[in-house]
Amino acid sequence: MLQSPLIESLIEAFRVLPGVGPKSAQRMAYHLLQRNKSGGAKLASVLSDAIEKIGHCSLCRTLTEEPTCHICASERRAIGELCIVESPSDVQVIEQSGIFAGQYFVLMGHLSPIDGIGPQQIGLDLLELRLQQGDIKELIVAMNASVESEATAHYIQQLAAQNSVVVSRLAQGIPMGGELEYLDSGTLSQAFLARKQLID
């Protein structure tokens, strides 16, 4: 044992954070203990509070301390458009863009049979019930560009078809300000395949 058991436990506890190895965990522990005890106390108390109180929105599944999140609870959102995303951070980034005024459905992951994550684990039974209610006119699938996300999108597309709901996917292609020479070939191929004819 090289140092106090409590400091060792604290360093170990910081390892639960994503991307935090032994060295950064140690730096975090020492930093709070040496330089910012009040910040550390605040973090401990807010974290404990959040772990206890934050659960899932009963309508869209996103993280919230209320029974229903503020987007689902808002009367100003269009109820005919439902945007399907994988995580609460995706909701954040779409809200920041201001481009979408409908509601969301947050999968909190994607299908991954190898990890035991089937349709129910990502709330697709809940989504199906919602489609059956008939309010949704268009499902906008805004998933990441991975193989698992693709499979999940395909599953959702079938679900929508069974309930006669229109499905769209976000357009794929060259990002704003993107330079051709730095694009990966996958993106470039997509951009070619989805090219649009110009009309003068």
Next chain:
Amino acid sequence: MLQSPLIESLIEAFRVLPGVGPKSAQRMAYHLLQRNKSGGAKLASVLSDAIEKIGHCSLCRTLTEEPTCHICASERRAIGELCIVESPSDVQVIEQSGIFAGQYFVLMGHLSPIDGIGPQQIGLDLLELRLQQGDIKELIVAMNASVESEATAHYIQQLAAQNSVVVSRLAQGIPMGGELEYLDSGTLSQAFLARKQLID
């Protein structure tokens, strides 16, 4: 407001950690809430405990939950050699090398008049008392290679001279601008073995 106030507070609270910007803070919050609530609860509880209980060793000033740290309390350490370091992580890395069997004195910083950090703020009054007791035969100054650390080392050297205590500095192996806690054990051992006595 884009999301729940409690999640916003949690993201904000993670910003106290060194090197954690808004994006990583958000990733940390979501990760614990979505995937590791028990790890998050553990972190909150250990952190709260550590902030409350960990203070400074009454002899060497390092961080510990005991009145005296386990190195100062050990009867197996040579009491004639005192190694001066800037932080508890420096103690860790020297202990890992196994090259030193004496005791430590941890400044918890270095002189920085511009930040109001004078000799008392880094415990040099305590160090002087200890030198006056006459048990210390050699002071090994193991500071980082920065201008402030250099000035601090110089100050300590004078303190030792006034009390007729031999001072050495770690000599070989510390690269310019290098920080002790990132050195490997071999380099550090070299630096200990090749330490040089300072002559005024």
